[in-house]
Amino acid sequence: MHLEVTQLYKQFATKRGPLVALKDINLHIEEGEFVCAVGASGSGKSTLLRMIAGLETPSSGDVRVDGMRVTGPGADRGMVFQSYTLYPWMNIAENVGFGLKLQGVSAAQRKQRVAYYLEVVGLSKFAQALPKELSGGMKQRVAIARALASQPKILLMDEPFGALDVQTKETMQQFLLQLWEQTKTSILMITHDVEEAVFLSQRIYVLTSHPGTVRTEIEINLPRNRTYQIKRQPIFQDYRDRVMAHLRDEVEDVALV
Numbered sequence: 001m002h003l004e005v006t007q008l009y010k011q012f013a014t015k016r017g018p019l020v021a022l023k024d025i026n027l028h029i030e031e032g033e034f035v036c037a038v039g040a041s042g043s044g045k046s047t048l049l050r051m052i053a054g055l056e057t058p059s060s061g062d063v064r065v066d067g068m069r070v071t072g073p074g075a076d077r078g079m080v081f082q083s084y085t086l087y088p089w090m091n092i093a094e095n096v097g098f099g100l101k102l103q104g105v106s107a108a109q110r111k112q113r114v115a116y117y118l119e120v121v122g123l124s125k126f127a128q129a130l131p132k133e134l135s136g137g138m139k140q141r142v143a144i145a146r147a148l149a150s151q152p153k154i155l156l157m158d159e160p161f162g163a164l165d166v167q168t169k170e171t172m173q174q175f176l177l178q179l180w181e182q183t184k185t186s187i188l189m190i191t192h193d194v195e196e197a198v199f200l201s202q203r204i205y206v207l208t209s210h211p212g213t214v215r216t217e218i219e220i221n222l223p224r225n226r227t228y229q230i231k232r233q234p235i236f237q238d239y240r241d242r243v244m245a246h247l248r249d250e251v252e253d254v255a256l257v
């Protein structure tokens with residue numbers, strides 16, 4: 001198994017006492033897979049991704065990448081956040097190459113890799129531009145290029161298109177699918193957008209809240225090279241309805257408590 005999360009449990013100390021954010025989380029991702037985790041607000045999606053990234057420590061349970069236990073951040077996991085996290089004073093090429101510099105990659109190799117990944121995300125012309133000169137969608141493409149430049153084993157994405165308008169979001173989803181095809185990267189994305197999850201992934205984990213746990217896992221048997229037209233097909237709508245039904249049940253369960 002490429003990424004394996006076993007019996008993950010996370011409790012936070014709050015002023016009102018301990019809060020169990022995640023419980024009994026078991027999930028896995030195979031090499032080259034595109035998996036989404038969907039859940040309502042507060043189901044612990046960000047906490048889960050942060051623990052996989054090594055930015056947060058589990059209370060118990062573990063995360064392994066190719067059998068190696070995660071104990072902190074590492075170049076084997078690339079991260080893309082919802083908010084734009086580019087350094088405003090660095091140009092686009094410098095932003096993409098920054099992590100490589102920290103890893104001690106030589107200047108010549110850095111230049112080559114930055115040029116390659118800017119090409120992959122279609123932003124070669126903007127290498128010398130500053131982040132403020134770019135649109136939201138373009139900034140997220142830079143963030144993706146930056147994450148890919150370290151050649152991670154897994155790309156972790158935390159609602160990467162959540163701040164974009166509907167049109168740009170659709171373009172970016174299509175772009176990400178093409179990128180996935182091209183680079184064969186394994187991807188774990190968290191989102192609360194069910195349609196986005198069905199459109200992008202091969203498998204979906206549906207998370208429930210309070211505490212966050214995996215309610216079910218749904219395989220999405222749609223062709224890999226999907227385009228927007230697929231959203232109008234009955235099979236797509238069936239998948240969307242199935243995921244929605246699980247989320248709806250969860251809301252009703254909570255209301256009945």
Ligand SMILES: Nc1ncnc2c1ncn2[C@@H]1O[C@H](COP(=O)(O)OP(=O)(O)OP(=O)(O)O)[C@@H](O)[C@H]1O
Binds near residue numbers: 012039042044048
């Ligand atoms: N550092 C922290 N200290 C205390 N509680 C926290 C902390 N981080 C998260 N939580 C709590 O853990 C739960 C899960 O939060 P998390 O942000 O992971 O959920 P989420 O599903 O990503 O939500 P959203 O979709 O709204 O971003 C929430 O109840 C939140 O208040």
